[in-house]
Amino acid sequence: MTCRSGAVAFLPNRVRVALVSPASAPAPPVRDPDLTLRQIRERAREPLPGARVRRHLYFRYSLVYTAGGGPHR
Numbered sequence: 828m829t830c831r832s833g834a835v836a837f838l839p840n841r842v843r844v845a846l847v848s849p850a851s852a853p854a855p856p857v858r859d860p861d862l863t864l865r866q867i868r869e870r871a872r873e874p875l876p877g878a879r880v881r882r883h884l885y886f887r888y889s890l891v892y893t894a895g896g897g898p899h900r
Contacts, residue, residue, distance in 0.1 A: 860886060 878892040
């Protein structure tokens, strides 16, 4: 493939974006989270000591635990 293949897709994608405005696109379903990040950390503290909880985009989070690892923040 060459760089030209990306250029060929550029114009059709721009047209598609122009035709499908965000107002006409259906919104994804959203609901309140079952647990707050604080509650998630509290529930993970005893079974997974030293686990790290990080917030990400779109109400997502990651919980990282390393067995035998010390406390992390």
